[in-house]
Amino acid sequence: MTAARRRITLRTRLVLGNLLLVVTALGVTWTIVAVSGPPLFRRYVEQVRPLPTDVLDRAEAAFHVVNLVEVVLAVTIAFLLTVALSVLVTRPIGRAVAAMAAAAGRLSTGDYTARLATHPTIDEFTALATAINSMAGTIQQTEATRRRMLADLAHELRTPLATIDGYLEAIQDGIETADAPTLAILRNQVRKLTALAGDISAISAAEEGRLHLALRPTSLNTVIDDATGALQPAYAAKSVALTVEARAEVQVNGDPVRLEQVITNLLTNALSHTPAAGRVAVELTADTAGAHIRVTDTGAGIPAHHLPHVFERFYRAHRDSHGSGIGLTISRAIITAHAGTITISSAGPGQGTTARITLPR
Structure with missing residues (x-):
């Protein structure tokens, strides 16, 4: 039962909702006509011209039949119009929602180029599509920046780390000695790494609102x-x-x-x-x-x-x-x-x- 409910689309729900409103309205109308119509009919006829009881009963029965035919006809016409109008109105809504779902699915899989077309007649969908497109653009730009940042960060780390590793290997093999000039080079590379780490920490603190200022x-x-x-x-x-x-x-x-x-x-x-x-x-x-x-x-x-x-x-x-x-x-x-x-x-x-x-x- 739960799975069946999940398969009902928004468009189907809107159509069924409209039909339910129509049936409810017609049901209320029929109830009022069936309950209050005959007494009113009988009272009106008796006021205009008293009739024999059997004639009045047949007239009231005919009144019931006419009302039934009219209600059935009204229900049929209302049902057909409701279905037609519901399909006409909900078709663009269904398409817009399906497009949004598809775009959201692409975004969730990492395709940040996904964009939604704005709806020409429904302002709410236009605003939603604009917001989603703006979000997708921001994510796309952030992802591009992240990739470039990681690549550049790897490049920045590679040179000092390679220098440190090369000198340590040379010292281990006996090619270099741990004298003052060699240690100065190693310290300089460590200072570069420390400064880079400090810079990245400062940027993160600033972007997160944690940058301390002694004003x-x-x-x-x-x-x-x-x-x-x-x-x-x-x-x-x-x-x-x-x-x-x-x-x-x-x-x-x-x-x-x-x-x-x-x-x-x-x-x-x-x-x-x-x-x-x-x-x-x-x-x-x-x-x-x-x-x-x-x-x-x-x-x-x-x-x-x-x-x-x-x-x-x-x-x-x-x-x-x-x-x-x-x-x-x-x-x-x-x-x-x-x-x-x-x-x-x-x-x-x-x-x-x-x-x-x-x-x-």
């Missing part, structure tokens, strides 16, 4: 000076000029350590893609809209088709980049947690890159 009145001038001061030796070694322009003291309510991390990420990226004799400029301004930091370089620039993806995890616009591709992702998470915005723009390859940060004051 307090913070001078952006000091944050920028600390970041640029720490990187000046690296810039000097590559012969890239690093300048800072700040017209006034600017304070925000922020976490100075996290904000310095963002500036350091931007300056490190700029240095990586700016050739010798190039320039990187940091500009700090403020107005009623907030505090603004702009980092501009004269480096390699970014092709237009890469710009929408630069904040994605492990995404690198330049395949020869030595970074992990996580720095900008972390930077956006930190700025977003400060209720600010960060954007990256470029006029194209060879035209340099500009990063803009806006923070509420």
Whole structure:
């Protein structure tokens, strides 16, 4: 019995429901006619013209027959119209529900390209199809990002692990000795792995709303000076000029350590893609809209088709980049947690890159 009920489609249920309503309505009508009709008929006839009892009985019987014929005829017509209209109305509903079930089935098997056509006449189905399509698109994008992330993460882990394994094997075979230079190389590779694990943990914490910020009145001038001061030796070694322009003291309510991390990420990226004799400029301004930091370089620039993806995890616009591709992702998470915005723009390859940060004051 349970299995039979499960096989009844929505369309069948709608048709049966309509038929039940019609039968119920006609049943009520027939009951009222059968109970109240004859007395009313007899009373009306007696008021108009008294008749002999046998004639009145035959007239009442004829009245019953006429009512029965009319009700049967009405039931037949109502039944046929109900079936026809129910089929006409429920056919698109059944098709829409079947299409949704098929799309959901494809999604459940991992086919995230499944999409539903919107219904032209039923707004509710159109809204549902739009929501399902949006969900499928999000899942598809997330799955693509996950696969790329795993591939890039495997790539990032492979190099330091291969280096560590190679040196350990060489030491074991007696080809290398565990002297200070060898240990320094091993420690450097371990630091890379540790930094990568920390970056991934920071991204996860930010996306889950667990990024801890120690907010307090913070001078952006000091944050920028600390970041640029720490990187000046690296810039000097590559012969890239690093300048800072700040017209006034600017304070925000922020976490100075996290904000310095963002500036350091931007300056490190700029240095990586700016050739010798190039320039990187940091500009700090403020107005009623907030505090603004702009980092501009004269480096390699970014092709237009890469710009929408630069904040994605492990995404690198330049395949020869030595970074992990996580720095900008972390930077956006930190700025977003400060209720600010960060954007990256470029006029194209060879035209340099500009990063803009806006923070509420």
